[in-house]
Amino acid sequence: MRILIIGPSWVGDMVMAQTLFQCLKQRHSECEIDVLAPEWSRPILERMPEVRAALSFPLGHGALELATRRRIGRSLKGQYDQAILLPNSLKSALVPFFAGIAKRTGWRGEFRYGLLNDVRTLDKARYPLMIERFMALAFDRGADLPTPYPRPSLRIDPLSRDAALAKFGLSLDRPVLALCPGAEFGESKRWPAEYYAEVAEMRIRQGWQVWLFGSKKDFPVGESIRERLIPGLREEASNLSGDTSLAEAIDLMSCADAVVSNDSGLMHVAAALNRPLVAVYGSTSPGFTPPLADQVEIVRLGLECSPCFERTCRFGHYNCMRQLEPAPVLEALQRVGGQPAEVV
Known part of the structure; x- marks a missing residue:
């Protein structure tokens, strides 16, 4: 057939x-x-x-x-x-x-x-x-769906992955936190850059390195996150946004020990790679397109005005994201990402 x-x-x-x-x-x-x-x-x-x-x-x-x-x-x-x-x-x-x-x-x-x-x-x-x-x-019309549901699962070629690591001069000598601060859908899905920077700083101080993923459009927000880090920590964050192909981004993300992402395509890629994942939701809902993986934490405020599924906030305040401060994301990251290294 x-x-x-x-x-x-x-x-x-x-x-x-x-x-x-x-x-x-x-x-x-x-x-x-x-x-x-x-x-x-x-x-x-x-x-x-x-x-x-x-x-x-x-x-x-x-x-x-x-x-x-x-x-x-x-x-x-x-x-x-x-x-x-x-x-x-x-x-x-x-x-x-x-x-x-x-x-x-x-x-x-x-x-x-x-x-x-x-x-x-x-x-x-x-x-x-x-x-x-x-x-x-x-299936035929009206048929019941088989359970448990299958989950997306992307296959990684180790040679392709190693080539991507070498191309971008990346090593796996420390745990990797992948950050995905972009969202093609619109601003209403974007958790603020300053909050991502706080998460990045905390993990870098705990001995991790940070890789930022996204498209060319996301390069400025990636740089904004890096620039918020103090000298000495900034060098531990690599902004790969717009430099990698999608194939390279997938292969590199498969190396991540934990991922923090907006509700975006890369969130679903991380889930399909079965990476420990913290997904930040604002204007959208995990009730329709949740990430499907073993270790997932959903963080959202659930304000009265959300989910609105709008690309931009009709009230102009973006409270569903701006009032969602780093603390609950860091706590969720701790639950999915294992024990961090000793603070340095």
Whole structure:
């Protein structure tokens, strides 16, 4: 059985999509799974043993370009028995339709009747988690999901990891605290840089080193965190934001002894690497997309105005993040990160 997955457009969603791939393999052990998704997702998909091939989708998020979608679809004709669509957009249904794939499965959304022929109606109460909504597409309509749920688990190649360590001049002679202070979604997901700096300083004083991860957009906040450290401690923090590829970031994060992250794609990467993790939530909720790992601590205030799921605070105060001071995060970090070294 050959299955084409139309993948999501966000890092965290792509990581969580592995639960669908795992369910498909459990149900059809010999099935072959290819994923059509943006090129940036290749390093994630290459670390998922369930995926046979990552197929690069050349169009940006939101672009229609009907002729290109028709061309891609026709190039896939005769290759797949089923397509499963994770996005709910009309655009995402075009390639499987043009490819003439016999069974085209997805949730109802954006007038996709005719483009899909296995249309599911989502019961949000039955499937409150995103992974449940992904997993359900592996089974017949109305089937119960198997428990316990699978968890994303990214595979690391030691040679690739060691090459990344050498490239950035990093060593593992001290415990590593990974910090992920960015959030592509928006400012409402960002815990303040000064609070991250306090966490970094505490761990560095306890004998740890700090690695900062993120995209090029996150480089300034990474530098802001480093600059808040006093000379002598600042040298123990490496701002890797924007310097690493996604593949290198994944490999390096697999070395972390503990991770502190906003609700972001890198949070889900850390969970899929089963790193001890403290996840800081403000405007969003772990009730929909929680990190899935053995050692996870969720820290949030749960103010009356949150979760609002807004990119920016409609009140302008960002209290859900600004009133969440470092102490509870440090306490959570202590619980997941083991005993620190002697204070120096």
